[in-house]
Amino acid sequence: MNQYEVITLNEFILESQSQFPQAEGDLSHLLHHVGTAAKIVNREVNKAGLVDILGEIGTCNVQGEDQKKLDIFANDHFINSLHSCGEVCAIASEENESFILFDDDMARNGKYVFLMDPLDGSSNIDVNVSIGTIFSIYKRKTKQGEKATMEDFLQPGTEQVAAGYILYGSSTMLVYTTGQGINGFTLDPSIGEFCLSHKKIKSPEDGIIYSINEGNYLKFPAGVKQYIKYCQEKDVDTQRPYSSRYIGSLVSDVHRNLLKGGIFMYPITESAPKGKLRLLYECNPIAFIIEQAGGKATDGHKRTMEIKPSSLHQRTPFYCGSTNMVNKVEEFIRVFG
Ligand code: AHG
Ligand code: MN
Ligand code: MN
Ligand code: MN
Numbered sequence: 001m002n003q004y005e006v007i008t009l010n011e012f013i014l015e016s017q018s019q020f021p022q023a024e025g026d027l028s029h030l031l032h033h034v035g036t037a038a039k040i041v042n043r044e045v046n047k048a049g050l051v052d053i054l055g056e057i058g059t060c061n062v063q064g065e066d067q068k069k070l071d072i073f074a075n076d077h078f079i080n081s082l083h084s085c086g087e088v089c090a091i092a093s094e095e096n097e098s099f100i101l102f103d104d105d106m107a108r109n110g111k112y113v114f115l116m117d118p119l120d121g122s123s124n125i126d127v128n129v130s131i132g133t134i135f136s137i138y139k140r141k142t143k144q145g146e147k148a149t150m151e152d153f154l155q156p157g158t159e160q161v162a163a164g165y166i167l168y169g170s171s172t173m174l175v176y177t178t179g180q181g182i183n184g185f186t187l188d189p190s191i192g193e194f195c196l197s198h199k200k201i202k203s204p205e206d207g208i209i210y211s212i213n214e215g216n217y218l219k220f221p222a223g224v225k226q227y228i229k230y231c232q233e234k235d236v237d238t239q240r241p242y243s244s245r246y247i248g249s250l251v252s253d254v255h256r257n258l259l260k261g262g263i264f265m266y267p268i269t270e271s272a273p274k275g276k277l278r279l280l281y282e283c284n285p286i287a288f289i290i291e292q293a294g295g296k297a298t299d300g301h302k303r304t305m306e307i308k309p310s311s312l313h314q315r316t317p318f319y320c321g322s323t324n325m326v327n328k329v330e331e332f333i334r335v336f337g
Pocket of ligand 2: 063065094122
């Protein structure tokens with residue numbers, strides 16, 4: 001790709017689709033609408049502080065979290081954009097207790113269900129630190145034209161047909177996969193297009209960054225405590241001690257470690273005995289992306305994408321990133337528990 005060749009997200013989606021003669025363009029059309037919603041959310045994120053979009057709205061979501069105005073803004077815009085595209089028959093969101101059914105002529109025949117964390121890293125919104133959106137797409141199990149059911153959503157991560165995230169950072173990026181590798185697109189505000197900037201991202205199988213909220217240290221499993229100690233020991237051959245980097249926004253921590261190499265860990269803690277991160281719209285899409293980049297994503301024992309979901313908002317411990325680092329923490333968990 002020469003430096004002057006601009007490949008927009010939509011051109012890339014259509015080009016990718018042309019490699020699958022049987023593809024009818026539905027997924028391409030859906031991904032195009034994800035890009036549009038991302039630009040709308042990005043516009044508000046970039047003005048946050050100048051418009052009435054900061055702070056809380058005084059309501060709680062099903063997670064028991066105080067909802068921020070931007071949580072709701074992002075949620076509403078992704079729901080509207082995906083409803084109008086007609087390819088999605090229902091949506092599950094972190095911000096809604098149950099799934100949102102589209103039962104009208106426009107969307108009832110949609111082939112896909114869409115799951116999302118519309119605004120990830122909400123605690124960072126008011127302090128101008130990077131935040132994101134995470135999405136996961138499945139083919140529905142129920143027949144087109146029927147009402148979507150919970151069965152359409154409770155599929156293992158291995159069934160995802162596409163997944164990705166938008167990172168509203170120093171630049172705004174959209175990173176996604178449909179199972180043929182992962183590519184990153186950077187928004188060029190001067191032309192309002194996401195442009196291919198990170199072709200076929202491959203993640204280093206080793207790294208020197210570990211990301212974890214060490215404030216929860218006392219309640220970590222013994223194996224995780226031992227692994228943190230391992231990261232902090234001096235050893236020239238393995239470039240230890242590693243660097244600790246933790247932003248508190250999953251998309252930002254994962255994206256940095258994806259490009260540079262590293263491990264992100266969210267084990268069980270006192271306040272989150274099953275882990276804090278949500279399997280369906282945080283861990284599975286991130287796991288799909290990480291695996292497609294050559295990395296690994298597990299619950300400390302088992303591949304995240306093979307977990308059979310039993311509820312929309314279920315949580316799971318999450319260890320993801322460079323394969324050799326995830327293998328190492330799993331070894332400590334096997335030995336120390
Ligand atoms: P969300 O803002 O969508 O609720 O997600 C927040 C998550 C994730 O983004 C981040 O990795 C994690 O919460 C941080 O949790 P702690 O503040 O407990 O470390
Ligand atoms: Mn939240
Ligand atoms: Mn989140
Ligand atoms: Mn969120």
